[in-house]
Amino acid sequence: MARGKRSRRDRRGKPAASGTAADPTVSPDPTGPGGLPLPSPVASTNLVIADIVFRAAGAMLRERMEKGLLSKSYDAAKAERLVDARGLATTAALWGASRLARRSPLGLAVVAGGLAAKVFYDRGKRLEAKRRGRNLASKTSDSES
Structure with missing residues (x-):
């Protein structure tokens, strides 16, 4: 039998069993701390999802904070224009x-x-x-x- 990239074998050289036992990143019942269900059984996918959520929440919080700081000096419409009118270079x-x-x-x-x-x-x-x-x-x- 050919031993290419596609043929999976365990440590003893036997073909790996298909399913979740061969892939350590896949858990049969994906639950987080406290028994909360995770969105995906693949750990790296959960990490990507968490990263996107944290970055989006951070950006929203930062934008809200910038507008709040500017609204102390300017009216709300001008503060919103100042934050939203940033160019790519800035x-x-x-x-x-x-x-x-x-x-x-x-x-x-x-x-x-x-x-x-x-x-x-x-x-x-x-x-x-x-x-x-x-x-x-x-x-x-x-x-x-």
Whole structure:
């Protein structure tokens, strides 16, 4: 008998019995902790299902939290537009930054440093705009007198 990829044999060289005994990932009665039934008898399928559910729930929670944080500063419609109007480049950059920050302490330091630099840059721009506004207001009040 040919011994190719398709012929399954157990440790003693005998052909493996078909069914659940030959495949250790398939359990005859798939139940989880507490006796809850699992969706599939194959463990890897259950892992994929759990991964998809957790990622979707995390994305929904994150989006809801972003809208909630923005709605404190803006009205609900503008907050929703800001969250939903992200482009592909912004989404990819955010994904890359979060991945870099998660993988190592050095990556976290780089991302945190970049965020701190962005905050200082934005504050500097705001202060500069205030200063320009005051200078412009003082010039117009001087020219009117």
